[in-house]
Amino acid sequence: MIDNIAIHNLFGIEGLNIAWYGIIIACGIVAGVALAIFEAKRRGYTAELLIDFMILALPLSIVGARIYYVAFEWEYFSQHPEQIVAVWQGGIAIYGAIIGGIVAALILSKWKKFPLGRLxxxxxxxxxxxxxxGRWGNFVNQEAFGNVVTDPNLQFFPYAVYIQERWTGTEMIVNQWVQATFFYESMWDLGVLALLLIYARRAKHDGNVFAMYLIGYGIGRFWIEGIRISTLQLWPGMPVSQFLSIVLIAIGAVYILAMRKRNKPNVLYEGQYCQDFKKKEA
Incomplete structure (x- = not known):
């Protein structure tokens, strides 16, 4: 069975472990910030824009991810309130993290008067x-997988992944092949990334790239949630994330169409995050 702990008893302290999931998530954050800094500099802004944003976004995203998860598992947490803050035991949701990040963007935009859509x-x-x-953390944890694959001809990676033992919330999966939905989503996300990098050089209005992210990610997540067998449910037969995917797709599409119709010019920004701002001050 896969050991999801990378380092046991750090510094010799019993129980102080570092999980592979945490390491993978940290790598995803570092890579994402590095790409965002590159994109900021390409647009003429400094790395400080992302540093200031991440100071706000990291804590708010963690809190948002946990609140989202707890809210839709309230039946359990209402009986175990002491577990609400136990993030180290697992239980976070990416949509909650995204909401937390958007809140951070709103705060920074208002505080520093930087265009929200551009950020x-x-x-x-x-x-x-x-x-x-980050989705590869699900592989290590043997979670977020799809339907059981019974056809021997389809029992191979990357279509399927072998699960040694995992409770889905309704049944125990033991020594079975299941659809590798974590891999599907990871590859889909890379495809959306390529789309965004191309579109970013053509988008005419602030916020359009993020709107395209909402559409692209929303479509992929809607599909993935439809074949996963362990997911938060809004009501029977409707995963929460699948419903939110529909909402995000609609928001993204409406925004892009509205901007095209209004054809409003982008706000001029010449503040502290511009690369030539300090030169002007000097």
Whole structure:
């Protein structure tokens, strides 16, 4: 069975472990921030824009991811309130993290008077890259998988992945092949990343790149949630994430169409995050 702990008893302290999931998520964050910094500089902004944003976004995203998960598992957490803050025991959701990140963007935009849509556009490619990498944490944890694969001809990676033992919430999966939905989503995210990097050089309005992210990621997540067998449910037969995917697709599409119809010019920004701002001050 896969050991999901990379380092046991760090510094000799019993129980102080570092999980592979955490390492993979950290790698996704670092890669995503690096790409966002690259995108910011390409647009004429400094790395400080992303540093200031991440100071806000990291804690808010973690809190948002946990609140989202707890809210839709309230039947359990209402009986075990002491577990609500136990993030180290697992239980976070990417949509909650995205909401937390958007809140951080709103705060920074208002505080520093930086165009909100432009900030979201800068972050969108890095966000989807981080998600693509982070999904491999599900492989280590043997979670977020799809239907059981009974056809021996389909029992191979990357179509399927072998699960040694995992509780789905309704049944125990033991020594079975299941659809490798974590891999499907990771590859889909990389495809969306390529789309965003191309579109970012053509988009005419602030916020359009992020809107395209909502559409691209939303379509892929809707498909993935339809074949996963362990997921939060809004009501029987409707996963929460699948419903939210529909909402995100609609928001993205409406925004792009509205911007095209209004054809409003982008806001001029010459503030502290511009690369030549300090030169002007000097």
């Amino acid at each position: 979201l556009d800068v972050c969108a490619p890095g966000l989807i890259l981080g998600q693509a990498i």
